[in-house]
Amino acid sequence: MAYNSNPGPGRDFFLFLSSQIPVIMLQLAFIRENKDLLTKRLAIKNFDGQKIIPRVLDLDERRRSTQKELDDALFESNALSKEVGSLFKEGKAEEATKVRERSAALKKKSRELNEKLNKIKTELDKLLVTIPNMPHASVPAGKNEGDNAMVFEEAREITFSVKPLPHWDLASKYRIIDFDLGSKVTGAGFPFYRGKGARLQRALINFFLDEALNAGYEEYQVPLLVNQDSAFGTGQLPDKDGQMYDIPADALYLIPTSEVPVTNIYRNDILKEGDLPIRNVAFSSCFRREAGSWGSHVRGLNRLHQFDKVEIVHIEHPERSYPALEDMKDYVAGLIRKLELPFRIMRLCGGDLSFTSALTYDFEVYSAAQERWLEVSSVSNFESFQSNRMKLRFKDKNGKTRLVHTLNGSALALPRMVAALLENNQTSGGVNIPEVLRKYTGFDRIS
RNA sequence: GGAGGAAUGGCAGAGCGGUCGAAUGCGGCGGUCUUGAAAACCGUUGACCCUUCGCGGGGUCCGGGGGUUCGAAUCCCUCUUCCUCCGCCA
Structure with a gap:
């Protein structure tokens, strides 16, 4: 089974979380499309979603736009890398060196974007993990x-x-x-x-x-x-x-x-x-x-x-x-x-x-x-x-x-x-x- | 516990640091042929993310994590798991 997070001993759960691929409980798409229903139903579970759900959606928005930026940067640097390869093959070492420098700059940018993305994801996961499952329509309201x-x-x-x-x-x-x-x-x-x-x-x-x-x-x-x-x-x-x-x-x-x-x-x-x-x-x-x-x-x-x-x-x-x-x-x-x-x-x-x-x-x-x-x-x-x-x-x-x-x-x-x-x-x-x-x-x- | 070896797509199994998401075989799916089936032949066949009304486009993933490099399945470190041998043992 190709799944191994190797969290190590101890109880630093959010450290453990950050090592995961997207960890979510309720699906984001579901939250996005049903935020009002969700907030209402969670209230039956005595869970206040008024603040947390908009916050989740905001983070999700940021996650997606950052992802796009990252993808674009990677796209560009992939293309440059290929260029370097073929330039070397053609023996144009000088030109290749120039392209290589441009690529290095891009790399720095994508590294930063990646860090930013990971930060957003971790924050998002921390929140998502605190949202309980949405109760079924037939669940009666009540405290205990x-x-x-x-x-x-x-x-x-x-x-x-x-x-x-x-x-x-x-x-x-x-x-x-x-x-x-x-x-x-x-x-x-x-x-x-x-x-x-x-x-x-x-x-x-x-x-x-x-x-x-x-x-x-x-x-x-x-x-x-x-x-x-x-x-x-x-x-x-x-x-x-x-x-x-x-x-x-x-x-x-x-x-x-x-x-x-x-x-x-x-x-x-x-x-x-x-x-x-x-x-x-x-x-x-x-x-x-x-x-x-x-x-x-x-x-x-x-x-x-x-x-x-x-x-x-x-x-x-x-x-x-x-x-x-x-x-x-x-x-x-x-x-x-x-x-x-x-x-x-x-x-x-x-x-x-x-x-x-x-x-x-x-x-x-x-x-x-x-x-x-x-x-x-x-x-x-x-x-x-x-x-x-x-x-x-x-x-x-x-x-x-x-x-x-x-x-x-x-x-x-x-x-x-x-x-x-x-x-x-x-x-x-x-x-x-x-x-x-x-x-x-x-x-x-x-x- | 000691010594070695290995980890690639559903399975099996290739892969000089560049055009490899990855050859090939099997399996799966669709089709041709057939009264039907088999065989044969042709095509197709991973997951996730972003973007698009859609067609499509882009990104990530070759056990996990990190590193070197303009560029990694390929090199380095580390963790995990599996196999072989030795030791121990219900």
Whole structure:
């Protein structure tokens, strides 16, 4: 793969940026032609584009005129160089020397223009990289999760003969998850699963993977560490710098989700239209620093630094991405239904939507002892935001090169599923395993 | 970790410092021929940027970055990756 930015270790992201060929997120042509719509929609994401967008367009204007100047200068100096060549061949050394001098002067000029151009580009990229993806028209306005719109709910009354225990108590009661041991060996947020707890995890992973295979996904096992180019490609950098664990000595990052390696498989590729759609699934452990997001509400499995997740990733034709998003939504709903958990689907409001996403559905299962809804999946359409960053394109019927749309979703994240399964299915005689999982666990009950 | 070698278009593979975006073969696409197909023959076949209503014109790119030169795929430095041999090793 002919792509190598060699950023070196450390975190000087904008230095890294400046070594790239045009790095953009939203396409400039799109910004140019839709600046009013864009500004309006970004406001839904609580992003103020009033100042930045005109500034971007101004820089873009300057970039183009400087480019033109440079190209003209290069044109001239190319012609002169050729002239020198043929003059020498004809033996007219004196004339050649004269032309050579003119060429040297031109060279100086183009060097300056080139520097100017690079400065403009760097400045432009710095700005572009701070503009989030434009939300889809259906995204509701709002500040935080309280403003998300419920699009579906499948509730169920869960009754207990005794007072139900939260999963952290069940975990120690049945000795299936050991948080203290994790703290001793690594730190908070890195639990050990043991005995039937470990087997339940393994069962869920296999169940999720088998379901995905049956649905036509191709399975991948991925590297758990990625380089900066990959972290940038899917949008973890620079927006979420600090949320990933990194290995400065090698300029690598521990993946926060397998979305990163799985989507970056296609970085800098031009696919054939017939290759689409691509539908991949991968299981991996995920690592998140979760800096500053701890509190009493994140006890037990609710928030971890390391957790397991099965992820589905779609690469779609732009015209097919929204139907595909609905398919993914239905697929994930089917998984939760098979595990017999009450759940609801939320359409994220502008304030809760991630930087890179145009439209996201969150899935929440109800955890009966905590009496809380727990987010277990997030299914998003990034449209061409990620593909533009990573130059992931396809050739359409007319031979035109266009950006694909990328989508992904958790199917599913394990810890909160485990929390809900434990809490909802507890009885005085133990925790019952849902029917579909039994052939994977090899037992019907944790007791 | 030590010693060597290599990196060119979808693939394979040429390329005295000047007219090389790059020979040639394969593949792909279009056409001729054929009842149809194959074979054969002819043509065509990279990405990106700027400019133009369009035709077209210009620029950049031969692993990445930098340098020498009027001029670099060709020379120099550096990084990365791959291959061979040795060592180590799940």
